[in-house]
Amino acid sequence: MHRIIDFVAKYKEYFTFFALIVISLSLISMGNVTRIGGFRTVVIGGMGWFQNIFSFIPNPVALKSENQALRELNLQLSSEVTRMRQALLENKNLRQMLELKKTLDKPYVISEVTGRTTMEMRNYLTLDKGYNQGIEDGMPVRTDAGLVGVVIGASGNHSLVEVIRNRDVKVSAKVQRSGYPGLIVWEGGEEFVMKDMPKSYDVKVGDIIVSSDFSNKYPPGIPLGQVVKAIEEKGELFLKVLVRPLVNFSTIEQAFVLKYLPNPEVNQLIKEMDEKLKLRKSPPQREDKINLPEEKKNKEHKKK
Amino acid sequence: MRIEVQDTKSRKETIRYISYAIVLLLMSVAHLTLMDFISVGGITPDLLIILSVWISLKEGQFKGVVAGFTAGLFFDIISLDVIGTNALSKTLVGFISGYFYKEGASDSIIGSYRFLLIVLGCAFVHNLIYFFFYLKPSEISFFMFFIKYGVAQTLYTTVFAIFGLLVKIPRK
Numbered sequence: 001m002h003r004i005i006d007f008v009a010k011y012k013e014y015f016t017f018f019a020l021i022v023i024s025l026s027l028i029s030m031g032n033v034t035r036i037g038g039f040r041t042v043v044i045g046g047m048g049w050f051q052n053i054f055s056f057i058p059n060p061v062a063l064k065s066e067n068q069a070l071r072e073l074n075l076q077l078s079s080e081v082t083r084m085r086q087a088l089l090e091n092k093n094l095r096q097m098l099e100l101k102k103t104l105d106k107p108y109v110i111s112e113v114t115g116r117t118t119m120e121m122r123n124y125l126t127l128d129k130g131y132n133q134g135i136e137d138g139m140p141v142r143t144d145a146g147l148v149g150v151v152i153g154a155s156g157n158h159s160l161v162e163v164i165r166n167r168d169v170k171v172s173a174k175v176q177r178s179g180y181p182g183l184i185v186w187e188g189g190e191e192f193v194m195k196d197m198p199k200s201y202d203v204k205v206g207d208i209i210v211s212s213d214f215s216n217k218y219p220p221g222i223p224l225g226q227v228v229k230a231i232e233e234k235g236e237l238f239l240k241v242l243v244r245p246l247v248n249f250s251t252i253e254q255a256f257v258l259k260y261l262p263n264p265e266v267n268q269l270i271k272e273m274d275e276k277l278k279l280r281k282s283p284p285q286r287e288d289k290i291n292l293p294e295e296k297k298n299k300e301h302k303k304k
Numbered sequence: 305m306r307i308e309v310q311d312t313k314s315r316k317e318t319i320r321y322i323s324y325a326i327v328l329l330l331m332s333v334a335h336l337t338l339m340d341f342i343s344v345g346g347i348t349p350d351l352l353i354i355l356s357v358w359i360s361l362k363e364g365q366f367k368g369v370v371a372g373f374t375a376g377l378f379f380d381i382i383s384l385d386v387i388g389t390n391a392l393s394k395t396l397v398g399f400i401s402g403y404f405y406k407e408g409a410s411d412s413i414i415g416s417y418r419f420l421l422i423v424l425g426c427a428f429v430h431n432l433i434y435f436f437f438y439l440k441p442s443e444i445s446f447f448m449f450f451i452k453y454g455v456a457q458t459l460y461t462t463v464f465a466i467f468g469l470l471v472k473i474p475r476k
């Protein structure tokens with residue numbers, strides 16, 4: 001026994017070391033010791049109190065890293081804000097479109113604007129829907145705000161829209177309040193001009209202009225714009241009515257293609273009439289040239 | 305007469321142990337509250353390693369082992385770490401540094417570059433053991449983490465041990 005005690009005393013460092021290592025490993029294996037939870041709470045409180053006392057001391061390294069982190073956070077947040085604003089606008093637009101969907105009596109195809117083209121005062125939009133989705137040439141296109149234009153060409157999954165802000169386009173329109181008709185044309189600039197409006201017509205600033213029943217190309221009642229100025233020029237019989245379009249053509253993202261096709265019989269008639277009028281208006285030189293061989297023949301015949 | 309000498313000796317020892325306990329308490333509190341001010345990239349020196357080496361070199365291996373274990377366990381409790389990790393690693397520190405104990409020559413060892421070398425070696429082993437248990441529950445690569453944080457902390461602790469050396473450096 002004495003020997004054992006001597007042995008342990010001689011190597012007490014090793015025994016102690018071994019015992020403490022075993023205790024430490026046992027404590028590690030126990031993991032979370034809940035019994036000291038209360039003590040730790042006191043310690044945390046104490047540490048917090050101490051840290052509060054020394055909180056006035058600035059820490060340059062921590063400040064630098066905090067500054068950097070805040071800058072990064074600021075960047076993230078500003079991009080987030082931009083995205084949120086975009087989403088808000090998109091949400092607003094979609095809600096307006098949903099409201100419009102309820103009021104549309106004609107079948108339609110919702111499409112996204114995938115491209116914009118401007119060529120010599122002619123504006124076109126490219127839509128992501130084509131004849132695979134039932135789109136055909138001549139179908140009118142509108143947004144919740146008003147008339148956009150008409151489909152002039154369609155492929156399988158794309159279609160081209162001729163925007164009414166186009167120097168070749170004329171839309172038969174009327175003043176919504178009074179019902180007086182006129183012709184909407186675009187002569188460049190921000191506003192449309194409503195023509196063929198005699199001075200006696202009742203037109204006021206703020207009046208809404210809509211497509212009229214006389215139009216064969218567009219269904220009636222689609223908003224076109226709002227009267228911003230009605231000019232009475234001296235010596236002129238007609239008013240010059242300036243109409244600001246309700247649709248912002250440069251920011252259109254979605255549009256409805258109305259499955260409405262003009263009456264083909266009426267169209268055919270208009271075409272024929274146009275051709276006849278063209279023939280009447282064609283320059284006399286041309287007719288001369290056409291008649292030239294016959295005159296030659298007559299002259300030759302007379303000579304014979 | 306002999307009893308009086310023994311009494312004085314034991315009283316001195318008791319005062320020494322109490323002073324060690326106070327230093328341990330202060331260092332632990334300082335470690336938790338003030339080290340943030342001198343942290344570099346999240347790395348702080350481990351003052352308790354320096355204290356364990358100091359006690360071991362002053363009092364011998366046996367007391368060094370006990371001191372390391374006590375300091376580590378105390379720190380485990382107050383630092384919300386897994387109980388036993390610091391106790392284990394600091395027990396090892398006390399044990400290793402105890403090999404450099406020489407009776408009557410402790411001040412000369414602490415007051416020389418050897419103290420820094422002992423702290424360097426002990427801190428290295430300490431961090432090796434500590435980070436092994438620290439990273440065990442996670443999927444972080446031990447080698448990369450140890451190279452990045454373990455070695456850096458070892459060096460930072462050694463640099464801080466210079467203050468301990470300066471206390472005991474012989475004055476001319």
